[in-house]
Amino acid sequence: MHQPGEQSSASPFQSAKNLAENFEVRTMPLKFLSMRPNFKIGKTGEPGKPLGLKKNLIIGIVVIIVLGALMVLAAWLFLRTVGPQPASPTTVLPDVALPAAVNPAAEATQPEKNQESEQLLNFDSWLTYDAPDFNFNLKYPAEWPSAQLENRANISHSIAFKSKDLEQFKITVFNNNQNQNLLAWVESLAILPESLESYTLSNQPGYIYRGGFEKLFNIYAAYGNNLYSLEFQTSEDPIVSQIYNQILATFQFTGEPESLNPEENQPQFMPAKDSDLDGLTDREEEIYGSDKLLPDSDGDSYTDGDEVANLYNPTIAGSARLYESSLVATYVNPKYNYNIVYPMGWQVKGGDDSVLFQDPQGEFVQVLIQPNNGYLAIRDWYGDNLGDNIDGLPDLKVADQLAVRSPDALRVYFIFGDNIYSLIYNIGLRNDANFMATFNMMIKSFKLMSS
Numbered sequence: 303m304h305q306p307g308e309q310s311s312a313s314p315f316q317s318a319k320n321l322a323e324n325f326e327v328r329t330m331p332l333k334f335l336s337m338r339p340n341f342k343i344g345k346t347g348e349p350g351k352p353l354g355l356k357k358n359l360i361i362g363i364v365v366i367i368v369l370g371a372l373m374v375l376a377a378w379l380f381l382r383t384v385g386p387q388p389a390s391p392t393t394v395l396p397d398v399a400l401p402a403a404v405n406p407a408a409e410a411t412q413p414e415k416n417q418e419s420e421q422l423l424n425f426d427s428w429l430t431y432d433a434p435d436f437n438f439n440l441k442y443p444a445e446w447p448s449a450q451l452e453n454r455a456n457i458s459h460s461i462a463f464k465s466k467d468l469e470q471f472k473i474t475v476f477n478n479n480q481n482q483n484l485l486a487w488v489e490s491l492a493i494l495p496e497s498l499e500s501y502t503l504s505n506q507p508g509y510i511y512r513g514g515f516e517k518l519f520n521i522y523a524a525y526g527n528n529l530y531s532l533e534f535q536t537s538e539d540p541i542v543s544q545i546y547n548q549i550l551a552t553f554q555f556t557g558e559p560e561s562l563n564p565e566e567n568q569p570q571f572m573p574a575k576d577s578d579l580d581g582l583t584d585r586e587e588e589i590y591g592s593d594k595l596l597p598d599s600d601g602d603s604y605t606d607g608d609e610v611a612n613l614y615n616p617t618i619a620g621s622a623r624l625y626e627s628s629l630v631a632t633y634v635n636p637k638y639n640y641n642i643v644y645p646m647g648w649q650v651k652g653g654d655d656s657v658l659f660q661d662p663q664g665e666f667v668q669v670l671i672q673p674n675n676g677y678l679a680i681r682d683w684y685g686d687n688l689g690d691n692i693d694g695l696p697d698l699k700v701a702d703q704l705a706v707r708s709p710d711a712l713r714v715y716f717i718f719g720d721n722i723y724s725l726i727y728n729i730g731l732r733n734d735a736n737f738m739a740t741f742n743m744m745i746k747s748f749k750l751m752s753s
């Protein structure tokens with residue numbers, strides 16, 4: 303009885319609403335019409351015609367001016383391309399006789415330009431820039447003098463090297479007293495980790511980023527208590543590229559990186575909340591479907607944390623394997639012939655030598671592969687490249703290869719073939735880690751496929 307009453311009172315309201323809508327629609331043409339006269343006068347009215355003629359005249363003049371400007375520009379571009387070409391690699395184009403005949407000016411500029419380039423490439427005349435307080439030095443052409451830049455917040459040193467009118471490259475040193483992970487720092491510069499390639503700067507593992515609108519490339523590295531950004535203006539001039547390569551080859555980190563004291567050698571993060579203290583954080587218990595208030599969800603005497611870290615399903619008693627469930631997926635890397643298990647809800651980014659497995663809230667595990675420059679023992683590579691004190695740390699095995707784990711437990715390294723494999727758990731800018739058991743699970747699952 304009550305419902306029909308409500309309905310009948312609703313329908314008049316609806317029809318009134320419809321009416322209002324229809325009314326509005328009908329008013330639109332009126333509004334439109336009230337605006338139309340303005341258009342009419344301009345477009346087709348009597349006074350419109352002379353205006354149209356004038357317009358055409360103006361358009362004609364503009365077109366002539368633009369065409370003229372374009373021709374001047376084209377002529378200038380032509381002269382410009384003919385001009386500097388002879389100055390390009392002197393050794394590559396020695397017999398090109400063309401420029402002198404086509405452009406008499408080239409005869410005058412060519413020797414001068416060549417001299418200039420030869421001077422730049424004369425490494426014996428390069429100067430040394432030494433910054434012992436900031437643990438680096440490098441060599442650079444005398445023609446590119448250095449200029450100190452203003453130090454902004456948390457920058458401890460900033461220096462630019464300039465040719466006549468261009469800042470060719472600059473080096474910025476950031477204080478890293480908080481011992482921030484290099485990748486986390488680069489990520490905090492709004493650079494996606496998958497757009498980085500690994501780069502070794504003065505024997506330190508770093509990254510190169512070529513995404514600066516194609517006008518810049520950056521190299522990032524960490525040494526001691528500092529983070530370094532080297533920023534270069536890209537150039538199509540092969541001489542400039544040669545100079546950059548030479549500068550990077552001479553770049554050296556200097557002084558002993560301040561040795562970390564034992565406290566600093568400990569993990570720099572807190573484990574995230576684990577309500578039942580079973581080794582799986584509350585976030586992980588969600589991922590694996592276990593009970594965050596019950597240490598042994600399936601009652602088989604193994605804790606949830608132990609089960610996940612050893613690739614067992616914490617919700618099924620007995621020997622049910624994690625990868626037989628829909629809780630995880632397997633990633634296969636065909637280029638480097640490995641596979642690894644990761645939580646189903648995580649995103650896979652990148653490929654080849656740098657693959658990220660990322661939780662929707664940002665933490666990720668990265669598998670990074672870089673060339674092994676002749677090292678036979680992973681501890682030697684670690685000692686030479688990363689410098690932490692790993693003497694007391696136990697060996698572990700990943701995919702049957704002898705591996706070493708960093709003191710902060712976030713990185714595992716091993717040698718396979720011609721490459722160094724790194725498995726890196728990155729907690730980004732967090733100070734707690736949600737996925738240590740998952741990271742251990744992934745390390746355990748990592749397999750190299752023989753063919």
Ligand SMILES: [Ca+2]
Binds near residue numbers: 577578580581582594
């Ligand atoms: Ca737990």
Ligand SMILES: [Ca+2]
Binds near residue numbers: 582
């Ligand atoms: Ca649990």
Ligand SMILES: [Ca+2]
Binds near residue numbers: 598599600603609
């Ligand atoms: Ca269990």
